[in-house]
Amino acid sequence: MDKKExxxxxxxxxLVQLYAALLYNANIRGFVDGHIYTGNLxxxxxxxxxxxxxxxxxxxxxxxxxxxxxxxxGHTAPWYVLGILALFGVILGRTICGWICPLGLIQELLHRxxxxxxxxxxxxxxxxxxxxxxxxxxxxxxxxxxxxxxxIILPGFCKYICPxxxxxxxxxxxxxxxxxxxxxxxxEIFTRKWVIMVVIGLACVFCYRSFCRFVCPLGAIYGxxxxxxxxxxxxxxxxxxxxGLCAMQCQMDVRHVGxxxxxxxxxxxxxxxxxxxxLQCGRITLKGPETGKNADPEPVVRKRKQAGRIxxxxxxxxxxxxxxxxxxxxxxxxxxxSGPEDAVVTQEPAAEAEHAETTAVPEQGATEEGxxxxxxxxxxxxxxxxxxxxxxxxxEIGCQLPxxxxxxxxxxxxxxxxxxxxxxxxxxxxxxxxxxxxELPYYEQLKQxxxxxxxxxxxxxxxxxxxxxxxxxxxxxxxxxxxxxxxxGLLPLLNAADAMPQTIILNPHGEVTYNAQAPLTLEKLEVxxxxxxxxTF
Amino acid sequence: xxxxxVYLLVQSLLCALLAELLAAGALRLYLDGAARQAEGDMFxxxxxxxxxxxxxxxxxxxxxxxxxxxxxxxxxxxxxxxxDLPVRDMHLLGEKGSIRMRAVPQASDRxxxxxxxxxxxxxxxxxxxxxxxxxxxxxxxxGAAICTECVGLG
Numbered sequence: 001m002d003k004k005e006x007x008x009x010x011x012x013x014x015l016v017q018l019y020a021a022l023l024y025n026a027n028i029r030g031f032v033d034g035h036i037y038t039g040n041l042x043x044x045x046x047x048x049x050x051x052x053x054x055x056x057x058x059x060x061x062x063x064x065x066x067x068x069x070x071x072x073x074g075h076t077a078p079w080y081v082l083g084i085l086a087l088f089g090v091i092l093g094r095t096i097c098g099w100i101c102p103l104g105l106i107q108e109l110l111h112r113x114x115x116x117x118x119x120x121x122x123x124x125x126x127x128x129x130x131x132x133x134x135x136x137x138x139x140x141x142x143x144x145x146x147x148x149x150x151x152i153i154l155p156g157f158c159k160y161i162c163p164x165x166x167x168x169x170x171x172x173x174x175x176x177x178x179x180x181x182x183x184x185x186x187x188e189i190f191t192r193k194w195v196i197m198v199v200i201g202l203a204c205v206f207c208y209r210s211f212c213r214f215v216c217p218l219g220a221i222y223g224x225x226x227x228x229x230x231x232x233x234x235x236x237x238x239x240x241x242x243x244g245l246c247a248m249q250c251q252m253d254v255r256h257v258g259x260x261x262x263x264x265x266x267x268x269x270x271x272x273x274x275x276x277x278x279l280q281c282g283r284i285t286l287k288g289p290e291t292g293k294n295a296d297p298e299p300v301v302r303k304r305k306q307a308g309r310i311x312x313x314x315x316x317x318x319x320x321x322x323x324x325x326x327x328x329x330x331x332x333x334x335x336x337x338s339g340p341e342d343a344v345v346t347q348e349p350a351a352e353a354e355h356a357e358t359t360a361v362p363e364q365g366a367t368e369e370g371x372x373x374x375x376x377x378x379x380x381x382x383x384x385x386x387x388x389x390x391x392x393x394x395x396e397i398g399c400q401l402p403x404x405x406x407x408x409x410x411x412x413x414x415x416x417x418x419x420x421x422x423x424x425x426x427x428x429x430x431x432x433x434x435x436x437x438x439e440l441p442y443y444e445q446l447k448q449x450x451x452x453x454x455x456x457x458x459x460x461x462x463x464x465x466x467x468x469x470x471x472x473x474x475x476x477x478x479x480x481x482x483x484x485x486x487x488x489g490l491l492p493l494l495n496a497a498d499a500m501p502q503t504i505i506l507n508p509h510g511e512v513t514y515n516a517q518a519p520l521t522l523e524k525l526e527v528x529x530x531x532x533x534x535x536t537f
Numbered sequence: 538x539x540x541x542x543v544y545l546l547v548q549s550l551l552c553a554l555l556a557e558l559l560a561a562g563a564l565r566l567y568l569d570g571a572a573r574q575a576e577g578d579m580f581x582x583x584x585x586x587x588x589x590x591x592x593x594x595x596x597x598x599x600x601x602x603x604x605x606x607x608x609x610x611x612x613x614x615x616x617x618x619x620x621d622l623p624v625r626d627m628h629l630l631g632e633k634g635s636i637r638m639r640a641v642p643q644a645s646d647r648x649x650x651x652x653x654x655x656x657x658x659x660x661x662x663x664x665x666x667x668x669x670x671x672x673x674x675x676x677x678x679x680g681a682a683i684c685t686e687c688v689g690l691g
Binding site: 036038039040042043044045051052053057059060061064065068069072076077078079080081082083084086087089090091112113114115116117119120121153155158159162165166169170173174177180182183184185186187188189190191192193194195198199201202205206208225227228229230245248249251430431432433434435436460463465466499500501517518519523524527 | 544545546548549552553556559560563564566567570571579580582583584585586589603607610611615616617619620621622623624625649652653656657659660661662663664665666667668670671672673674675676677678679680681682683684685686687688689690
């Protein structure tokens with residue numbers, strides 16, 4: 001048989017894979033400024049495996065969303081994510097894995113490295129059932145057990161295994177100098193996940209799509225829909241002579257073309273001497289036998305290619321639009337590290353206009369030249385001691401944090417300058433963030449130990465209702481809670497748009513003595529509190 | 538030994554060595570940090586940009602060598618051709634001792650169409666129910682903020 005006939009057409013599929021990876025990560029600006037996209041499109045999921053904490057990601061990861069939904073199943077039924085997965089499954093099935101999964105692309109590129117290859121065998125076939133174990137334990141059981149049973153947020157697969165999270169999320173965030181403090185919280189979890197990622201990467205070099213075949217719970221979910229999905233490879237019963245060459249040449253652990261392991265890559269279309277296999281979407285043939293016995297007639301092939309060119313044209317237009325929109329037009333595409341010079345750091349624009357003029361935020365790491373005039377700083381009205389600061393304004397250690405005011409959930413107004421003379425802790429948290437929720441009781445305890453200090457806990461703008469319900473349930477009354485606003489949020493101003501939890505500790509002069517994205521214990525908080533009391537710059 | 542075999546062997550060793558260095562570097566930083574923290578330095582940061590850069594420095598030349606070798610190999614068409622051979626283990630393909638090929642349901646199969654339609658309708662209902670019960674907002678809340686623990690940062 002002619003080699004060209006037996007070879008698949010990786011060109012088209014590879015281009016589609018690249019296209020999907022680019023489209024999922026159209027927020028290229030995120031890689032440049034080190035921040036993630038926080039717009040409303042994050043409420044939607046992409047079909048493939050793509051970490052939503054990747055700076056480029058424009059939508060959410062279906063598997064991460066599923067774990068999060070199961071975690072919260074105690075109070076919100078996970079209908080939305082289940083519906084999304086069912087929709088993707090019934091329309092595309094595991095065609096998603098073969099054609100539009102960025103992680104699949106990475107695995108295939110790694111497998112292109114010329115080394116001896118491990119072929120499929122009874123062993124790999126048995127191993128392919130492991131992914132159902134990962135799905136049952138890490139994606140379903142752990143989030144349900146901890147979320148519903150114990151009220152602890154724990155997305156098992158994301159936290160313990162997911163190589164996409166490590167590569168796209170963690171490395172994607174850490175690569176940017178603006179996120180240097182994110183390094184501080186790396187420890188056991190990161191080390192374990194890093195090693196897992198490296199091992200999976202190495203396995204993919206020698207064994208085709210190792211992660212996809214043996215580990216991927218998303219592939220396992222889509223596999224359930226594969227037999228009746230609208231899109232996928234189909235065998236013409238009348239033409240098939242049961243030679244089995246399709247399954248023998250397939251690199252996945254399939255027994256039959258189109259079974260739960262089949263990713264509809266279309267390699268078998270070229271290998272079938274009977275011309276019995278085609279890739280179809282409903283009744284439309286996307287790819288059929290073009291040469292040999294039972295090949296599609298020339299006009300049909302030509303028409304299909306013409307339609308393909310039109311589809312590519314539309315797809316490219318969509319990609320260009322997405323890149324332009326997310327990088328230049330969408331306001332929530334990427335939050336700035338610090339506000340512009342004329343930023344108003346208050347949520348009371350009319351009444352506070354005069355005050356706002358004094359609270360402009362310079363670029364991060366401002367020099368002495370860019371320092372705020374000390375005379376403009378609000379003096380403390382405590383004990384006659386002067387707590388003014390002549391440090392430059394900024395969010396880095398040793399800088400004077402810019403003044404701001406925000407409405408508290410209690411209805412009062414919090415103004416930072418009102419607390420000169422006291423240690424102030426500003427904590428950024430979220431109900432969807434397990435370490436944040438775990439450390440909040442420590443802040444409550446700290447405030448109980450040192451009532452003279454001030455603690456402000458700021459929740460992300462998204463999920464406000466859930467946060468309020470959570471706080472009502474906990475009944476904490478020592479901490480001041482505020483919600484970030486979408487338009488003039490405190491999160492980007494305080495350089496915390498990226499990762500949670502983040503804690504900023506100010507000494508009585510309003511100068512930053514600690515600013516890091518890391519969970520803290522009561523013991524550490526006590527040390528940091530004492531440090532803030534004793535430190536002057 | 539054939540030149541191609543030597544090349545494939547060298548590439549394999551290089552990949553394994555790279556993986557070992559990358560994994561060992563992270564483990565070293567973690568173990569050093571854990572030891573420092575056990576000594577009472579609770580604010581010792583195991584990983585910093587400087588330490589990570591230091592660990593990566595010896596790996597980078599190897600990565601470049603591996604990339605160069607890979608590019609050369611791909612351009613010259615060097616590969617393990619056994620990977621293209623059909624797997625003839627009958628046990629893999631169906632019932633013991635036979636190739637029992639089953640054709641998958643066709644797009645026109647009545648049962649398949651009915652099942653597909655039912656799932657499609659159920660999916661639609663689930664999505665609408667999810668939007669109404671706040672599930673959509675939950676996905677947005679999770680996606681719009683990084684949970685460091687979830688992505689393995691800490």
